[in-house]
Amino acid sequence: MAVLAVDLGGTKLALAVFSDDGEMLHRTSYPLDKRAGKAVGALITDAVQQIPIQVNAIGIAVPGICRHQRGTVWAPNIPGWEDYPLLAEMKTIAGNTPVFIESDRSCYILGEIWQGNAQGCKDAIFLAVGTGIGAGILINGEVLQGSKGIAGAIGWMALDRPFQNTYTDCGCFESMASGEGIVKVALQLILKDPAYNGILRKDALSAQDVFAAYRKNDHIAVEVILQSISLWAMATANLVSLFNPEKIIFGGGVFGPAAEFLPVIAAEAARWAQPISMKQVRLEVSGLGTDAGLYGAAYRALHD
């Protein structure tokens, strides 16, 4: 048996065929090239039709929320995808092959459960820190959906009083400690420090630049990264205290370079978290890297 996994991101589309024992048989990807609305849907259906291997089911990871009852998708970073009828479009090309759509954050933890670092776990969380921040939360083997399918929106976690207007668009945690947040915080600090003439004073600053500058002991980068570590640790502690999970898996583009801070994050989280739960949890980096969404979409297709 083989399944097709589709991972739609904000900038690219990846597809892979997996055997039911987790072997990746085929892999391909396409840049979105600023496509929007129906052009993204057409890219997906065209790409699926070009897959050369017969599959028994299709799983799709989407960068947002799937409204399961209606089969529509809200993907905030894809213009025109406020309520996109992806399931209906897929059904026009899939014939009798069943199609399952799931949020990317849910797919990440399912991928880790299947072939990554959460194998054997029933209560585990994937903390995805990339451009944005989200959490895929597995409880007793089931993905936490919430009453309307939008659980795990941890980018909105309130961690730093008092409320700032900069939190309005994407939440306190995400606005300070996502990839974009790291850049925004660095730019604010540079703005406040006219005398600063370090390596971060450049055009098109990226989170990678901030990590590189941290390694060179740039004082603004150090301030930004230490603040991020503190916030990642508080969020970790809150997941530990609320969910009492076996594992928290850190992934997304930021973990990545932030993976080296995991021992520091663990030590700082231990100051905040319920102490018994903290002793029981293990913190690990993703075992699947950028393929976690593909593995999870495949698992979703295999195990519905």
Add this chain to the structure above:
Amino acid sequence: MAVLAVDLGGTKLALAVFSDDGEMLHRTSYPLDKRAGKAVGALITDAVQQIPIQVNAIGIAVPGICRHQRGTVWAPNIPGWEDYPLLAEMKTIAGNTPVFIESDRSCYILGEIWQGNAQGCKDAIFLAVGTGIGAGILINGEVLQGSKGIAGAIGWMALDRPFQNTYTDCGCFESMASGEGIVKVALQLILKDPAYNGILRKDALSAQDVFAAYRKNDHIAVEVILQSISLWAMATANLVSLFNPEKIIFGGGVFGPAAEFLPVIAAEAARWAQPISMKQVRLEVSGLGTDAGLYGAAYRALHD
């Protein structure tokens, strides 16, 4: 069919017999009178044996954690109950009547689901703010236990950077915004303000005193209560963003007098929380008051 509900608190033991349609047929309670260890166990078994009505099952709410596999209880406010063999003791007197033990916070939300303000909900949370703070979390109709049964320890939620040593014993949220926390924060402010000669400068200050002083516009009480409102709102927002629940029910001794602030808490939470989830949730005060634990213990006995 009738069931016996037992609610063990930090200072008293309550027992009630319920019919399976939720009618309370009998109710009694005993002060713990500073009993510890086996004396508390003996109080429970004696009280159960004196119940004059035949019951089909017994549910017990405990102020801490039940280790379900071993049937033992960790109750931090009862000396000698680090790992108390309550299930084994109950079995010596219960004969063939099944006995179920559950944490008080889990019982609170089960009680509200059965006979209180969460009837009809499958995803609902009880935020219990009393001497301490805990959350009973219902996900798709099931109580969230976590990998080792200690989920819902929301008193440890990290909400206010940087870390303070005052958070060490019971967590950031609980140390600032529980009943005991309100008193501690007030005492700290009084200590810092030698000129203060208001109504809170008294012996044996209680949270009730702080609420009463707030109503008289005492400036220290106002500062303490406004800070508590801000923290209750952040915790509410975090529950909304993570769990996407239908309802959050506020209970415990502090709600209570803090119930009047629910509209303010909702407005402040809406600044922090995932905005779609926030629109979907309803915030309400407990419909069962101090009996929520009894109702939940009965429901647990009826529906295992």
